[in-house]
Amino acid sequence: xxxxxxxxxxxxxxxxxxxxxxxxxxSGHNSLFWYRQTMMRGLELLIYFNNNVPIDDSGMPEDRxxxxxxxxxxxxxxxxxxxxxxxxxxxxxxxxxxxxxxxxQGTRLTVV
Amino acid sequence: KQExxxxxxALSVPEGENLVLNCSFTDSAIYNLQWFRQDPGKGLTSxxxxxxxxxxQTSGRLNASLDKSSGRSTLYIxxxxxxxxxxxxxxxxETNxxxxxAGTRLTVKP
Numbered sequence: 001x002x003x004x005x006x007x008x009x010x011x012x013x014x015x016x017x018x019x020x021x022x023x024x025x026x027s028g029h030n031s032l033f034w035y036r037q038t039m040m041r042g043l044e045l046l047i048y049f050n051n052n053v054p055i056d057d058s059g060m061p062e063d064r065x066x067x068x069x070x071x072x073x074x075x076x077x078x079x080x081x082x083x084x085x086x087x088x089x090x091x092x093x094x095x096x097x098x099x100x101x102x103x104x105q106g107t108r109l110t111v112v
Numbered sequence: 113k114q115e116x117x118x119x120x121x122a123l124s125v126p127e128g129e130n131l132v133l134n135c136s137f138t139d140s141a142i143y144n145l146q147w148f149r150q151d152p153g154k155g156l157t158s159x160x161x162x163x164x165x166x167x168x169q170t171s172g173r174l175n176a177s178l179d180k181s182s183g184r185s186t187l188y189i190x191x192x193x194x195x196x197x198x199x200x201x202x203x204x205x206e207t208n209x210x211x212x213x214a215g216t217r218l219t220v221k222p
Contacts, residue, residue: 004155033210043201043212056209091155099144099163099205103155 004094006104013111018080021107023092025073029102031095034067034077037106038088049075050097082111114139116204118213125192126221133187133216135202140180143205147176147187150199150215159200160187192220 005024013019025032034046047057052069060067064083069075079086087110093103115138125131135145144163148156160169160176162185168177175188185202199217203210 035212042214045209045211048209093156093210099146099161101146101156101158101203101210103148103157105155 004092004102004104006090006092006107008107009105010108011110013082013109015083015111016081017111018078019082019086019109019111021077021079021090021092021109023075023077023094023104025075025092025094026102027073029094029096030072031097032069032075033093033095033101034075035091035093036088037091043091046077079109082109084111087111114142114204114206114211116202116211116213118200118202118216120216121214122217122219124219124221127192127194129192129220130188130190131192131218133189133200133202133218135185135187135213137183137185137204137211139206140183141206142180143207145176145178145185146203146205146210147174147185148201148203150201152198156201189218192218194220194222196220 007022031050033048037043046059047067049069067077089106091106093101095101117136119134146161147159150156162169162178173190178185199215201215203212
């Protein structure tokens with residue numbers, strides 16, 4: 001298995017534009033997490049899904065952020081409209097639900 | 113809300129030293145605790161996973177302990193090497209979520 005795959009690896013966009021981050025889970029995993037990492041705030045849990053259902057989205061900062069899991073192996077995190085303070089590295093991680101976690105390489109987002 | 117704290121924030125040691133990284137958490141009702149390593153510009157790699165019923169886990173030169181009642185975990189690295197230089201994060205899970213500490217940035221000097 002290739003592991004958790006995130007795309008794109010880097011994204012530079014202008015303020016106000018829509019940004020979509022993508023994540024492909026490891027086959028057979030049933031839980032997915034989206035995290036944001038910044039120097040100031042460290043790793044913050046944004047949302048996590050179990051069996052395609054959002055369980056806890058309390059970490060999503062604003063209504064500008066939305067996440068979906070259209071099927072068991074794929075998820076998107078969308079920011080619309082993007083702002084400079086959204087600049088961060090966004091990670092997704094997948095899990096079997098037994099407490100393990102496998103992280104993708106992250107998407108470095110820069111909003112100018 | 114669970115809060116996870118890691119001390120120290122940064123640590124620099126000469127090669128060969130044994131060292132201990134600390135992690136504390138506020139709510140002892142955890143499902144498990146996990147230690148991760150993160151290299152600059154990279155994702156996180158799981159090092160050790162300790163279930164709530166366990167006291168410690170070992171992998172090579174790494175040993176992680178868990179004391180749920182006091183809300184503490186330690187990561188012991190024996191005979192440190194320059195290749196151990198990275199940021200080490202601990203994460204606690206209460207159900208199936210994970211809450212991370214801010215990490216300890218370790219530098220091992222040759």
